[in-house]
Amino acid sequence: MHTFQFIFHYIKKHKKKYLAGIITLFIVDFANLFIPRLTGTITDGLTARTMDWEGVKRCLIFIFLLGLTLAVGRFLWRYFLFGASRSIEYELRNDMFAHLEKMSVEYYNEHKTGDLMTRFTSDLNAVRLSIGPAVICIFDAVVMTIMIICQMMYYVNVQLTLLAVIPMFFICVGELYYGEMIHKRYLERQAAVSDFTDFVQESFSGVRVIKAFVREKAERYAFAKANKHAMDKNLHVIKLQAVVMPLLDVVIGLSSLITLIYGGYLALTGSISLGRFVAFNQYINMLVWPMLACGEAINMFSQGGASLERIQTVFNEEPEIFDRHDVADVDEIKGEIDFSHLTFIHRGHTEPTLKDITLHVPVGTTLAIVGRTGNGKSTLVNLLLHLYNTKPGMLLIDGRDINSIPLKVLRENIAYVPQDNFLFSNTLKANIAFGAEDEDMEAITRAARLSCVHDNITAFPDGYETIVGERGVTLSGGQKQRSSIARALIKDAPILIMDDALSAVDTDTEEHILKNLKENRKNKTTILIAHRISTIQNADIIMVLDNGEAKEIGSHAELMEINGIYRDIFEKQQLEGSDSL
Numbered sequence: 001m002h003t004f005q006f007i008f009h010y011i012k013k014h015k016k017k018y019l020a021g022i023i024t025l026f027i028v029d030f031a032n033l034f035i036p037r038l039t040g041t042i043t044d045g046l047t048a049r050t051m052d053w054e055g056v057k058r059c060l061i062f063i064f065l066l067g068l069t070l071a072v073g074r075f076l077w078r079y080f081l082f083g084a085s086r087s088i089e090y091e092l093r094n095d096m097f098a099h100l101e102k103m104s105v106e107y108y109n110e111h112k113t114g115d116l117m118t119r120f121t122s123d124l125n126a127v128r129l130s131i132g133p134a135v136i137c138i139f140d141a142v143v144m145t146i147m148i149i150c151q152m153m154y155y156v157n158v159q160l161t162l163l164a165v166i167p168m169f170f171i172c173v174g175e176l177y178y179g180e181m182i183h184k185r186y187l188e189r190q191a192a193v194s195d196f197t198d199f200v201q202e203s204f205s206g207v208r209v210i211k212a213f214v215r216e217k218a219e220r221y222a223f224a225k226a227n228k229h230a231m232d233k234n235l236h237v238i239k240l241q242a243v244v245m246p247l248l249d250v251v252i253g254l255s256s257l258i259t260l261i262y263g264g265y266l267a268l269t270g271s272i273s274l275g276r277f278v279a280f281n282q283y284i285n286m287l288v289w290p291m292l293a294c295g296e297a298i299n300m301f302s303q304g305g306a307s308l309e310r311i312q313t314v315f316n317e318e319p320e321i322f323d324r325h326d327v328a329d330v331d332e333i334k335g336e337i338d339f340s341h342l343t344f345i346h347r348g349h350t351e352p353t354l355k356d357i358t359l360h361v362p363v364g365t366t367l368a369i370v371g372r373t374g375n376g377k378s379t380l381v382n383l384l385l386h387l388y389n390t391k392p393g394m395l396l397i398d399g400r401d402i403n404s405i406p407l408k409v410l411r412e413n414i415a416y417v418p419q420d421n422f423l424f425s426n427t428l429k430a431n432i433a434f435g436a437e438d439e440d441m442e443a444i445t446r447a448a449r450l451s452c453v454h455d456n457i458t459a460f461p462d463g464y465e466t467i468v469g470e471r472g473v474t475l476s477g478g479q480k481q482r483s484s485i486a487r488a489l490i491k492d493a494p495i496l497i498m499d500d501a502l503s504a505v506d507t508d509t510e511e512h513i514l515k516n517l518k519e520n521r522k523n524k525t526t527i528l529i530a531h532r533i534s535t536i537q538n539a540d541i542i543m544v545l546d547n548g549e550a551k552e553i554g555s556h557a558e559l560m561e562i563n564g565i566y567r568d569i570f571e572k573q574q575l576e577g578s579d580s581l
């Protein structure tokens with residue numbers, strides 16, 4: 001879709017406001033034209049002594065009424081046009097957020113957060129200026145110029161008018177070039193601002209690593225470089241504006257000079273009256289604003305256009321993961337899982353991350369997945385959440401291909417404890433109840449008890465109302481992990497996935513949580529990914545992933561008998577007295 005069509009779709013929704021705004025703007029511009037005429041009439045009347053005090057009073061009352069109309073009109077066009085542009089900005093922001101929520105995790109791997117944030121802030125702001133204030137500027141520039149010039153020709157003198165507006169012709173030509181140049185420079189500036197925002201965002205998120213590695217100085221240097229780059233690009237834009245704006249003044253000054261010389265001559269020779277000469281000067285001054293407005297409009301249109309292109313690229317990206325048209329009409333999931341020759345290659349990889357995995361997991365089974373780091377354990381559970389697409393028939397849930405299960409139903413029926421235990425900057429209560437229908441305190445405390453974090457939470461002065469800082473900085477790693485488990489358990493879903501979710505808890509607590517899971521998840525499917533054999537040895541099925549292949553599958557006793565990778569891992573952990581792989 002063309003950029004103009006894209007924004008027009010939004011403008012169309014507010015056409016009444018735009019129409020009302022433009023009509024009031026027209027009335028204001030039209031009313032404005034009468035003030036110089038009235039001053040001209042007063043000047044002529046007083047010079048020729050044909051106007052008495054009553055006549056002056058009448059003119060003044062008329063000027064006052066015009067002023068009043070202008071004030072009300074200016075309020076109204078601001079209300080209509082600025083209001084419409086604010087509403088469009090609001091709708092675009094909502095739509096962009098909703099669109100981005102549909103994008104796959106892959107999209108977020110490929111796009112920088114800072115860059116996306118810039119599109120939500122300064123790009124949207126530039127778009128708003130181009131559909132609000134810029135519309136006013138361009139309307140004034142075109143309509144007001146035409147009206148003023150017509151008035152000058154009709155009321156004063158055609159020759160004088162033509163002579164005075166010749167320099168302004170150069171402005172129109174120059175501004176076309178100016179628009180092109182500023183558009184290019186503005187695109188570069190926005191890209192620099194995105195990089196800079198991204199740098200700030202990453203530095204704050206990674207502040208612990210920066211401090212631990214004593215990289216503050218290096219970061220400051222890199223920051224100054226990114227900052228300088230953004231400033232240079234900003235200056236690039238400003239320099240162009242700085243050259244063009246004074247040039248406008250020069251041209252306008254030239255017009256005034258011509259008016260004074262030739263207009264003065266016409267007034268002296270009696271070709272025009274003194275009042276008309278005065279009025280003409282006022283009209284020339286009134287032309288200053290439309291000329292400046294034209295420059296401003298080109299500025300705002302160019303910047304808004306460049307920003308709109310950047311916003312449109314977000315909308316142009318199609319979500320990769322969505323409900324197919326033939327999606328099944330299901331609203332519940334029991335929890336039976338089938339991996340059928342499942343092979344999966346990550347984008348950008350040449351070798352499959354998962355190779356030919358076949359396994360039947362009946363409802364109510366506890367499946368454990370072990371394997372060295374980078375062997376595809378997280379990828380496997382991410383496929384279950386349909387975060388990546390799998391080929392038809394390779395992954396079935398309740399006997400149904402995962403691609404035919406509505407995403408909402410699938411994800412609502414899976415409780416997931418991610419490896420990074422991300423918590424939102426909100427209360428612990430809200431974090432735990434995140435996936436639940438409401439903040440039911442009974443359910444929240446029950447989930448917290450099952451994940452052995454209740455005692456920690458109640459020990460905080462604010463208890464469940466404790467605010468968790470960004471990424472849960474006020475909590476210890478283990479507390480964060482157990483809060484994240486509570487958030488999953490409150491869903492009481494038919495499938496629970498715990499991706500290395502007990503790595504930060506001590507063995508006693510781990511035992512406690514596993515016992516709670518066993519008691520509370522009877523007849524429900526649980527998938528545990530772990531590095532410690534102690535975590536998974538009681539699972540019904542253990543799958544050993546090695547280089548993406550399911551090398552060994554069976555219970556603890558069966559795998560110990562095979563005398564393969566699993567037994568090797570087990571013995572190493574026993575021997576080293578260490579629990580981890």
Ligand SMILES: Nc1ncnc2c1ncn2[C@@H]1O[C@H](COP(=O)(O)OP(=O)(O)OP(=O)(O)O)[C@@H](O)[C@H]1O
Binds near residue numbers: 106109348349372373
């Ligand atoms: N989104 C992605 N895009 C491309 N490659 C990826 C992506 N996610 C993971 N990988 C790659 O897939 C491989 C398996 O990663 P995965 O996270 O599934 O391993 P893991 O067994 O869970 O590791 P760990 O035990 O360290 O968590 C790795 O080589 C990793 O680099």
